Amino acid sequence: MTAVTAIRGFIIARHQQDQNHTLQLRYWVRHDAGVSLISIDHQETVFFVCDENVDDIRLICRDLKGWRLKKLSLTDLNYKGVHGLYTRSLRIQREIIERLTRHAIAMMEEDIRPVDRYLMERFIFGGVEVFLQPGLPPKLRPTDYKPSLTVLSVDIETTMRADLIHSIGCYQAIYSPNSDAPNSDAPNSDAISSDSDGGVTQSCLLERVVLMRGVGNNTELIRYFPDERTLLKAWVELVKNIDPDLLIGWNVVGFDFKVLAQRAQALKVPLTIGRDQQPLQVVQSGQGKWYARIEGRNVLDGIDTLKNATFHFESYSLESVAQSLFKRGKLITHPNDRGEEIQRLYREDQPALARYNLEDCKLVWDIFVETRLIEYLIERTRLTGLSLDKVGGSAAAFDFQYLPRLHRHGYVGPEYASGASGLDAPGGFVMESLPGLYRNVLVLDFKSLYPSIIRTFKVDPCGLAEGLKASSDDTGLVPGFNQAVFSQNPSILPTIIEELWAARDQAKKRENKPLSQAIKIIMNAFYGVLGSNVCRFFDQRLAGSITLRGHQILQQTRDEIEQAFGYQVIYGDTDSVFVLLDDACKEEEAADKGNELAVYLNAWWSEQVQSRFGIESHLELEYETHYSRFLMPRMRHSEKGSKKRYAGLLRSTNGDTHMVFKGLENVRSDWTPLARELQSTLYEAVFRDQPYKEYIQMLIKQLRASELDDQLVYRRRLRQPLSDYIRMKPPHVQAALKAEAEQSKYERPVLYQPGMHVSYIMTVNGPEPVEYRRSAIDYEHYIEKQIMPVVDGILCFLDDSFEALTSQQVDLFS
CATH class of the missing domain: 3.30.420.10 (Ribonuclease H-like superfamily/Ribonuclease H)
Incomplete structure (x- = not known):
């Protein structure tokens, strides 16, 4: 009997090509002894078509050789029978796909590369064991291997x-x-x-x-x-x-x-x-x-x-x-x-x-x-299973994990973006905020809310297909939103989430931050795959059953906090609620209050989910943050509270404090360093009950004395080629055009392409690029557009204002 050689390694690159009119798959495997090329010859491509289109396909492709149709025991998610369409080469597959596209024939999984399908159907995710025997094709199976x-x-x-x-x-x-x-x-x-x-x-x-x-x-x-x-x-x-x-x-x-x-x-x-x-x-x-x-x-x-x-x-x-x-x-x-x-x-x-x-x-x-x-x-x-050089790839990652399991449950993936649309499937819930300057605000955060909703409420493409065809009196069904009903068995996506969740917990215990981060990104991307109309599994019954459930969870969490504890929830955003403690609460008691709230609400949600749906809750609320001082600003030119914008003095468990800014000028690159430094310094002074008037007045004096010129540079990104800005030319575009005109004079290369940042200064003659500024700086512009909005954004809650601090008029009634 011929000896078998085994290689254990990691697939670092994968390629596919037509060779001698057949398909060859090529995998470069890094292993202990070096790198080996594993070639698998005489393969076929495959994608799926509905039974009802088979006669038309045979007619459309009757002049082509090297392909075949085969009736399969699978169906699509609408329970229609399917055929597999196999070809012996990539060239033939491309030609058939082009023809079927022109004739509007639905295809399923036609975009899955054979070199990827071969791995995914064998559950090979990087680590691979290869068995080589003379005269026989290589055999590949999954293993765990970390390469150098x-x-x-x-x-x-x-x-x-x-x-x-x-x-x-x-x-x-x-x-x-x-x-x-x-x-x-x-x-x-x-x-x-x-x-x-x-x-x-x-x-x-x-x-x-x-x-x-x-x-x-x-x-x-x-x-x-x-x-x-x-x-x-x-x-x-x-x-x-x-x-x-x-x-x-x-x-x-x-x-x-x-x-x-x-x-x-x-x-x-x-x-x-x-x-x-x-x-x-x-x-x-x-x-x-x-x-x-x-x-x-x-x-x-x-x-x-x-x-x-x-x-x-x-x-x-x-x-x-x-x-x-x-x-x-x-x-x-x-x-x-x-x-x-x-x-x-x-x-x-x-x-x-x-x-x-x-x-x-x-x-x-x-x-x-x-x-x-x-x-x-x-x-x-x-x-x-994504290749190392794959950029993005959340949909591909979903496919790699989901499709093989879906096939084993008797279904093929749907035609791209063929799911239900035109339904109510909003984004994350953002609560109306209560603007103000507060003391002792807690943030409670649902751990991976969307993945936990998927896991708890069995949100799943396959589960939806099974749930919709079940009779109304069947057990094991979980209602969703937009008329969705999910079967608890099978439950592919919740199982994948459960496996990833357990892997992330282990990664955290081992302090493996890259693995933990990779898992977090993957889990959070799953909602996007279900909610994007350019993805295969797009269906607003799925997406809505996640986001609308998230809305419901945050609203009910707010109501329970206010009714059971009497605390006011001043804001909520996607997976977090901001809780204002009563005035009698001492700062050193805040963490205990936060943990008490989390324990109570987790037990409350567990009971709610069990009593209403008969299922186990995987919702997990955590006490995340204590702000000893907190600002929820108003919208500009309005009394309403803003959204996704706040600042706070964060108090750590060891008693240390530091500033946190969210969505405000301090963390926005399109505001000048002057405005960002001002906001950081001023807000910290206010939060720590320190004087601020002299600081603002000195800042104005330094600005007008040209002592802060290096802090006045705007940086904004070009979203499209300069030539495409025809009717509207924002300041950064005007500056970039001036720079390019100067470059042209000296026969220098183009400076700015789409995606690049333009650095410019506002002068008395409008915006000018940093590289070619000729005019005097317009300091009054920076006072009005950069300093005043930052100052008034917080002083309005102290019955003070920029105008009051900088007015040169004499108060006749003083």
């Missing part, structure tokens, strides 16, 4: 127009799953990384080098190449020698790889950096986003990955993120002069340019380490 990965951070420096590459910086590191601080500092030495769970032991020469176009003596840092062609060829060889699993950078696809691909094409240099020796492909989607395709490797952009992991920064420039995390940044510190300085360094001091280039590479790696982004992506893959 070779990472290469890449950054290029170019001419101002990016039509010539000066240098390519490369910074290699090893990600090891059990290391809190992956080895990234050993200069050109062997790096050993180990994983006690996976048994990984790997040795690799670490590179930190800049490939420079020019003539000079090679050093440990710089290798010189006489022209751009040889520079690119050297970079290809370097990537092959390092053999990275991940290539990372900052806007690495939209700039670095795009320019590399463009210059390589112009010079006819194939960038064969794929593990199959095929060239790099850089493509742009219809929405304008750039993607890099490299066989056997993944490209991770730092900006996209941070956003996907729900990190929030005022600006996502490399300089801003690095300064926020490390208080250090680029080696050229003036962003407005950076392009010119790079050109000067290339002409006059290439070693300095190399240091700048390599430091950018290192900053990217350091950010990945500090925020544990690679660990987050690996954990996300192990939970959802």
